[in-house]
Ligand SMILES: NC(=O)c1ccc[n+]([C@@H]2O[C@H](COP(=O)([O-])OP(=O)(O)OC[C@H]3O[C@@H](n4cnc5c(N)ncnc54)[C@H](O)[C@@H]3O)[C@@H](O)[C@H]2O)c1
């Protein structure tokens with residue numbers, strides 16, 4: 506049986522990537538830092554994915570196991586056997602898992618000449634390329650030369666809304682019916698594996714930017730504005746007309762950049778925005794604004810879903826007021842259980858909003874967006 510090693514047995518790990526890999530006939534070995542999850546995976550060896558749309562569809566995922574990330578030797582052994590390694594741990598965790606992937610690759614190069622592909626399935630443009638850099642840093646120059654030939658790190662775009670989970674069984678996971686997993690065809694080592702549901706394309710950049718700077722942009726604006734107004738879920742937030750209009754407006758502002766940059770048909774892109782909004786409004790999802798707004802320092806970064814499209818739209822002569830409203834609301838996100846939110850608030854208190862706009866968002870003081878965002882913040 507083919508083996509897949511997947512880092513991160515969380516929502517996307519179990520509800521999307523692990524699910525498709527298992528359906529494609531892989532034995533999925535989940536690696537996670539959560540001992541409860543690992544214990545349960547090994548006890549049950551299976552779990553359910555509940556697709557919640559107009560009707561409920563239940564899928565049984567079988568042939569799964571778990572290893573604690575601290576059990577580095579065992580993880581490396583599994584990487585030797587594997588045909589594919591995937592991750593869904595969060596962009597901020599990729600650096601932490603790179604050494605363990607590197608030690609697996611280092612052992613594998615000694616024992617096997619078969620190609621391996623490592624796909625980082627994170628909401629980040631170029632996540633696999635970033636992981637590759639961090640893995641390569643840990644290899645010797647000789648290993649690096651070999652790894653360049655035998656290990657592929659194709660970039661990917663992953664799209665499926667998986668909200669925080671409710672219910673008593675730890676492993677079952679509720680998801681929306683929609684999914685899209687697109688991978689850079691040119692980034693594979695050896696043959697592209699056949700995994701139904703995974704699409705290999707030549708223009709990955711267009712897919713990944715369209716997804717992050719439309720869906721994740723709108724989602725973040727909804728989350729931060731919703732949080733400010735005291736709403737608990739994305740659905741409740743979007744039921745307020747003014748929030749819905751700001752979210753749509755932000756997606757249209759980023760859409761100006763996306764259609765210009767990638768030549769998407771404007772009407773089709775408009776349809777993409779509307780169908781994304783309908784996904785946000787799925788009443789069965791109950792997606793928490795604090796999940797969607799998590800890690801505000803990451804989301805306020807210069808390459809991420811708010812600042813990047815705002816700067817790009819501005820370069821095209823648009824003043825992206827809706828994105829600026831979303832950015833200002835993100836700067837106010839003070840959810841106490843989110844470490845980054847606490848750090849952000851501390852930074853604003855100690856250094857002031859101007860320093861945050863410069864240091865975190867990378868917006869120069871002379872850029873007119875600087876004052877516009879401040880205006881919405883105050
Ligand atoms: N949930 C969604 O709707 C969704 C959709 C598309 C993409 N994504 C992306 O997928 C990634 C994962 O998101 P999620 O919603 O599944 O988060 P999650 O918190 O549910 O899952 C992350 C998992 O990674 C584990 N983890 C943390 N550090 C680890 C380490 N060092 N080694 C191994 N495992 C570790 C956590 O214990 C957790 O189980 C993120 O990049 C996210 O942006 C999420």
Ligand SMILES: O=P(O)(O)OC[C@@H](O)[C@@H](O)[C@H](O)[C@H](O)CO
Pocket residue numbers: 628663664665666667720721724725796797798799800
């Ligand atoms: O996962 P994050 O923190 O980057 O973003 C939060 C949500 O916008 C995100 O998880 C979406 O639900 C997902 O990207 C849908 O495909």
